[in-house]
Structure formats: C-alpha cells, structure tokens
Amino acid sequence: MTGSPRLRRWLPPRLWIFVAILAMMVLAALLAPLIAPQNPEAQNLLGRQRPPGTELRDITYLLGSDELGRDLLSRLIYGARVSLTVAALSVLVSGTIGTALGMIAAWLGGWIGTIIMRLVDIVLSVPAILLAIITVAILGPGFVNVIAVLAFTRWPRYARVAYGQTLGLMNLPYVRLSRFMGASTPRVLLRHILPNIIGPIMVVVTLEFGLMVLFEAGLSFLGLGVQPPMPSWGAILSTGRNYVTTAWWIAVFPGLFLFLLILSVNVLGDHVRDVVEGRR
Amino acid sequence: MRLVTRTLFAALFAATTTLAGPLAALADADRLVIDLVDEPTSLDPHLQWNPDSYYVYRNIFDNLLTRDDEGEIIPQIATEWEQVSDTETVFTIRDDVTFHDGSPLTAEDVVYSVKRITDPEFGSPQLSQFESITNAEVLEDGRVKLTTATGYPALFAQLVKLSIVPKAIVEEMGREAFNRAPIGSGPYKFDSWQRGVEVGLVRNDDYWGDAGPFPAAVFRAVPDASTRVANLTSGASDLVVGMDPDLAAQLEASDGVSPVSALTERVAYLSVNRNKPGLDDPRLRKAIAHAIDRELLVEGLLGGFDNPVGQMLTPAHVGWIEGLEGVPYDPDAARALIAEVGEPATRPFSFATSPVFDQRIVQALQQMLGEVGLTVNIEMTDMATYLQKSQSPPEQAPDLGFGRWSCACQDADGVLYPLLHSSSSWSRVRDDDLDVLLESARSEMDPDRRQELYGQIHEWIAEEVPQVPLYQAAIIYGASDNLEWSPTPNESLFLNRMGWSE
Amino acid sequence: MSRFLVRRLLQAVVSILGVMALIFFLQRLSGDPVLLLVSEGASQQAIDALRSNLGFDRPMLVQFADYMTDLARFDLGQSVVQQVPVAEIIKSRLPYTIWLAGAALLLALGIGAPLGVFMAMRRNHPLSKLGMGFVLAGQSLPTFWSGVILILLFAVTLGWLPTSGARAAESVILPAFCLSLLSMATFARVTRTAVLDELSKPYIRAARAKGLSLGQTVRRHALRNSAIPVISIAALEIANLLSGAVIVETVFAWPGLGQLTIQSIAARDFPIVQAIVLLGAVVSILLNLAADLLYSAVDPRIRLEGRT
16 A cells, blocks of 8 residues: 555655655544543642653652742643634635635626625725734734634635636636536536546645644734633744743654644645646 | 726835835944833824833923922913912913024913813813813903912812924924924923834924933834843843833842832722722622732732722822821621622622733732632733723623823822812712712812812721722833933833933 | 726725725724823723823714814825824834845845746756745744844844944844845746746747857846746735834834834724824725836736726
8 A cells, every 4th residue: 555656656755754644643632632641721829840751749740840839841832723723713614705706706706706805905905914813902812713713814814815726717618518407506517627626725724724824823922812721833933932942842742743844835835736747 | 998907016125125114224332222011102292102202302392380309389371370369370481491493482382382282172082181261361461360260279280281282383384293302391302203103202402401411212012021120231222111020120130220110190090980889888899809919919929019908099209198098908798798698699700901011910909809718710801892891881891900000290289189079081980979079179279278178088998998098109210321321100201311431 | 098097096095085084993992091191090080081182072973073184185194093183103113114125125036036947947956846935934034033033132242233222224134134035935936937938938948049048048038028927926915024023123113104003002092003004005005006008008908098
C-alpha cells in the first residue's frame, strides 16, 4: 500500500512526515482527555515554572510547569484541541458562507450580485486584523466569538474565488443544458458548479488554515483570544514570551508545536496547489 | 475623477517624501532614557490623567503641594498654609519661582490653575478630584484662599496633584498650542515631542529647587514588556516601567540591572455584586471572602513584592486601621456556608477582568473559588468594555470583578466613597446608613473621630462583603544598577529625586 | 478602459462610505473613551461634564452627520485622547509605516524572488528545497514570537542591532525582516510559477534550440516577462504587510500606524481609528485597482470589464 506508485504520485514520500505530524496533532486533539496526564487547569502556585522532568507531589511534569504551576504537556494537548478547532471551524464557516455567496452572486448577477460583491470589497478593504480587533472588542473575546470574528473577516476570500470560477463555468454547454432541462438553481449549483470549483476553493482553504492558527495566536497576544484559563497554543505562547530567559520551556514548546502545525499545513497546501494547478 | 486621482497621488507622494524625516540622531551619554508603555497622551497637566502622561508632566510642572519620599505632605509652590475655618484654607505662595519663559509665578497663576481645572466647561478628567473646591481667590496680602463646600480633610492630599500652569501663557497660546509645547515651572523644560516615539526634556538650570543631575531626559513609548526588558538589559534604556514579579525575576538574573519596587496606594480587590441572584445572600458573599487565600496569592504568585490587606485600603492611606484583619481564609467555613445557601450558589458566576490586569491573579482567584465548589467563568474584555460593564446598572453588571483601585490621594475617602456610596456610578451598594457614614467621614475634620468612622465602615465591609480586599499592589520598575532612586507609593517619576551612583 | 476606471472608482467610493459607516457605529457600540479618561472614582457630574465636552452626549446620528460633513471638507477631526488634529497624528506616523512596510517588501522580494527563479531553474537542487523550507518556516511563526527571538539574539546577545524603536537607520532591519517573513514564501512561489510559465513558451524553446544556455535564456527573456505577475502580487502583498505591521510594530516599539491602531482602538479614540480605516480602505482599493490594471497591461487578453 505504502509503496503503491499511485500514492507516491499523489503524495510523494517527502511529504509523509508532514502528514504524520498533522495526524498526530489531530489525534492528540481528539483524544485529549484520554492522553493528557493532568487536568490542564489544575494550578499549583507553589510549583510554578518548574523545568521539564520535575517531580512534585507524585506528579511528573514532563514538559515542565507553567506560570501557574499547571502541567505544560497537558495544556499543550488540550491546546491542540482549541487551536485546531478554532482554525477548522473558522475555515469551515467562512469557506461555506463565502463559497455560497460567491456562487450565488455569479449565478444571479444583477443587483444581488453587485451588493454581495461590494460587500466583499468592503470587508476586504479593511485590514483583517483591524476588523477582528474591533469586532472582538465589541463582542468580547471567547471561543465562539473568536471563531465568529475570524469567519466574518475571512469569507470574502472564498467569495471572490467562487465568484470568478462560477462565472467561468456558467456558459459551459452542460451547465446550460441542465438549466434548460429544468433543474432548479440550488441543484445546478450543488451538482454541477460546486464539484468543479472545489479544487481552487481547497487551495484557499489550505492557505487560510495556517493563517487562522496565526490569527488566533495574534488575537491572544493582544489579549483578545480565547478566555483564560482555556489553553490555546497561541495563548500559551503569548504568555510564554515573558519567560524566554527564565523558563524557556513555556515559550519554546508551544512555539515549536505551532510552528510544526503551520509548517505542515503550508507544505501540504503548497503541494495541493501544485496538484490543482496541474504543475508537477 | 482625474482630480481625485491626482489628489490621491499627490498625497501619497507627500507621504513618501517625509520618509527621510523620522530617523533622529543617536543617543548621547548625558541623558536619562526612560521606557514607558505608551507615549504621554497630552502634556497639558489639566487635560490628562494617566500614568504615562503624568510620569512626564510632573517634571515640567510644580504642584501646589507635594509628598516627600516618606509620603508626608510637604510644601512646594505653597510654603505654608493656614486653616482659617472648616471650609477655608489660606496658602502662602513662594515668591522666587519663575516659569520656563522667565515670567514669575504668582498667586494669580495658582488661582487660575484651580479655576481652570474645576471648570466643567473645560472638561478636565481630574475634575472630580477638585470638585469640592467652590472658590479660589487672591487675598490682599498676596496669599491664596481656597474655599470648599463642606469640611474636606482630603483637600491637601488632592492638592499634591494640582499642577500650576502660567495664566498669561496659556491664555495667549490657547489650549492646543499649550498642549503641544507646555511651559511650566518645574525642574525640567519641555524640549521636543516626536509623536509616537519620544518626549525629550532638558534640565531647567534656573530651577528654584534641586533640579537633579541629568542634563536631559527622554521618555520613550515601548508597548511590549519583553521589549522593555530587552532594552534595559542591552543598555538602551536606564529605567523601564510596567514590570511584573516574573519579569522582575528575569531582571534579577541579568547583569547590571535590577528590579526596583515600592508598595503603592493601589488596593487590589475582588468585587462581589450583591444585586445578582445568589450573591444577594450575605452568606454566599461571606463564603467567597473565606475562600480567598491572600497570603498564597502574594507569596506564591506575586513573589512577595505585594502586601496582603484585609481592608479596602493600604497602610499608605489615611483611614487605614492597624491590626484590622478582615475576613480570614477558611475554605471549610466557605464550603459550609455554600452548602447552607444551597441551590442559588450552583449557578455559574461571571468574573469580569481586562487584559491590563495580571491574568495569573485572576486565574488563581478562579481556582480558589472553584476549590470551595463555585463555578466561575472568566470574562475578559478590553478596558473600555470592562469599565462600561462595571458602570452599568448594578442588576446588569457582572457577578464578580477584579479591580485595582487608586485614588492617587492616599485618603480613605477617595476609595470608599466612590466604591460604596449610592450616588456613585462605581458603586453597587445602595444603603442609606452606610451613605450617612461615608458622608460624615468625608467631611469630619477631627482626625480621631474620622478614623473611628472609617473603622465602622471597614467592619461593614467585612460583614457585608461588597468587595474582598486582596493586597496592596507593588509597582515594579526595572532600573540600571547605575541609577540611584527609591520609588514612592504615588507612582511618580520625579527626575530630580534620581541620580547616578558613584 | 476609462469607463471601467470610472465605474470602479465610483463603486470604490460607495464601498468606502459603507466601511466608514460600519466602523463608526460598531465602535460606538463598544463604549466611549470618557470612562478611560476620567480619574478613578470620578463623580457622575464629572463624567457627564467630560462626555458633553467631547460631544458624546449627542444622538449618534447627529455625531455621524457631523463627522461626515467634516470629512467632506477633508477634516479628519480631533483626537479625543490627545486633543490634537487627527491629520497631524497620522502624518507623523505614516512615514514610519511606509518605511517599515517598504523595507519588508524589499527584503521579501529580494530574498523570495531570486529563490523562486532558482527553484524554477533547478527544481531538484538541494539548495532550492532548503530555500523553500526556510521561507515556508518563516511564514509559520507568529511574529510576536519570532520578534522576541530576533531581539534577544541580534540585539541583546550579539549586540549588533538596536533592540527597538526608530532612533537609527539600522533600527528598521529587525522589524522589517520579521515582517518580511510573512510574504517571502509567496514571492518565491509566484516567481517560480511565473518563470516556469515563461520557460514553457515556444519562443523560449526556440531560443534554447538556437543554443542559448538555460541561464542566458532566463536572464535575457524569461525574467523580464515574468516580472509583471510578481509585481502585481507585490501590490496585493502590501496590504498583508500593513496588516502584519500591527503586531510587529507593537513588539518592536516601531512608531507607525500599526501601533497607533492598537492604541487607538484600546483608547476608543474614534476619530483616529476612523482615519486609519479610511486610509487602509483607500490604499487597499487603489492597490487592487493597480493590480488589475497591471494584469491587463501585461496581458491584453484579460478584459477588464469581466473582472470585479
């Protein structure tokens, strides 16, 4: 199976390591309650900032303890859950909304299309992080709000791509034919248009996923991310910055994980783009 | 349409040509470099009330009175004062003071400064601190008389923040120009202001008092605490503000720099909203007070810099009563009380905080409350939203909140009146008897009797728990070992009280 | 062509008006700056006095109408917090951001583009894999983290460069490098694609057939033609860099618009935020337009009417 030439062509062996990294992170996120050695929120104010490997009251802090004496490894495992969920959900929501609106705008055209695409312009013309900051400041930070804000600021990317692609497909003979045969608009869009534009949309998805992880981290840095004590890699990292010289592990491990996650997504995304654009 | 494009391009062009401007010359050795968090928002001392502004302008302007390093109120522009009645005080004004343009400082300027800052039309953020003053006038003998509406023992504590501005110059320059290039009588003169970068001051060699050893000083804006630490350790700055105990540990580990700290008159507390379901039961509020281990917060988390307190004041305040312990840490008592309250204590309680506060403390408090069986959800919003929520009607305000209170007056009235009186929008307490106590304590001129009244108020707080006092906050700076300076509780950076060692 | 321009500009004006209205009301829903300005424990009278002094006691629609009237006269208003004209504040901060973003763009282009060319020519060379790995890695680090590491390494430990601020010309190096990491990979990839595109064209094959080496072909023919897509992507990347500057400027205490943005939002200094949004919207729309025009200039087959 692993040696199959088709798989090799589809996913060259040099990329397997990145797939493995991603798979491990997703697994850690899914199984967090089972594999985390400690409760990620249990503090020990008398055991703060202990180096990796410290044993304290029958607890071994494999990756050390953080600024409140919590087990860093457990926080990172649960943090995988938070960071991946935030990124995945915001990509899912913005991708769905953006793609749908883009297709509708292209298909219907007219004033509805104009309004949608002007809305795209409006949202795109405000720097994304600025819009996110203003919105979080108003809605208040928190898990759901962070996702909402990221989705709200990012959907236009997908809308643009979907719009352009749909315009290109609309006049193809088979699309016109199915229209002529009396297929309803949703049916045409879902059955004939969507499967044909999903490739370019997936390219945007891979680009955006890494960005969303970074954005969440940036919001945490500005104090607008998920609510404490919920761990996200971005949140752990932004506190960890203050301990680079005194408790390096709080800054290094989340940084490393975040880096590996985004790197894997970027490398694989690069590959997806090559495949979709048909350039090998 | 072409015109629009042309204007836009012209604007872009103008913007790029100024590019060469911003890069100034390098630092020289004669100046003291201080890293603040933000730049001062304004240097007109009557227009702005935030630390980054007053750190700077308190060096440009003299105040009517000041506090020495021990915290005693001592003369500055006023040499002596005489209480002629409960509501009237007469100040003698120093006659050898000149402003930076050479014009003499007179009693007229003092009266003008009072009137300017108390004029509601002027809109000073400090209006509230001086509201009690109803009149200021120059007497025939050249002294200045201040009249207050009622007896107001905290008046002197407020006057240490009254900067004296030059009447003739302010009127001639106008508000905007004066804000940009302020002229005062202090030990340092305003020199330059590169927006967003730094404010430069130079020593006033004609100063009537001791102007200190630095020919020049620069206050820079460095928002990120890690960057301020890097600046200090690499020698790019001599003094940095806004350190916390963990950053202090980092400084201790580095050569040539140290943390410098002082206990301030800022009291950290947990507010408990007695208008919310469940919390309207005094037993639950008491349980919350019993659940908090102040000693552990201070020793375990704050590195011992801060000082646990059992009253809503600090030892730096008038009205502090030695030996009053407040509600003790007793988790078993807390659990018992919560069991008594039963069902109303089982709902989740919201806990408001803001990124400017130390999130470690907030999370530790959440854990302590969790350990006695309460469910507490942290709701962190930025400061503007946090303040707006805390100012909303008590029934809609958050259940719990973290706060750090400073009245910058070291007087109980500045803490307890706004936090407890029913007329105040900062208070969630509506209690007629307490109002009477607060009002009489505010205007009681006999110090012993006043102390007694505050004693009663402290007892009321321990019984009713509108807040749980936590600790007297320390302020931690990072300083080069070459700098000699002892910080004071009033969070000021008086340059003329600093010096180089050797 | 000119009809297209007029229509796009008209639509842009409508979009910008929409943005301004959106931001105006969104901001005011999240509290006003008065509570941040007054001293702790200020009495209700003092709070009300300041609020009416700043004009926030008026109905929101009146405030909006006033703001738009002023804006129509090119008056951006007065900073609520600093009490000086907004235009003056923006003017003092803008050069720093242009300086930083410009330097970052140069670095990203200067490193990314040659790497892209190299990757197109020597796809399987280990150096080209290493190079791509490096730029992809750079893109994968949060700037607030890489920034601190850069400061600790190059400024504190090695002492080669200033830690922060904008006092000397070399101050820009660290923040610009940190920011450039965000778009270096994009440039490398776009350049690679563009060069590969050119190399597959018949005239190149003809040139090769005539005996030109690969290096000569690329230098003489492919580079010039593949520069255009790279330049038009640069126009779009500027927007990304400006957005990334928000965090980079905060970390490096760089006194540009990014830092001002964070401070003004936190302080609810409405007129400044409004002005920054306006500036951002105008720049982003102009850049998009420029990118479109560039595309059509390169490739006449792209009909502008069809694009949005």
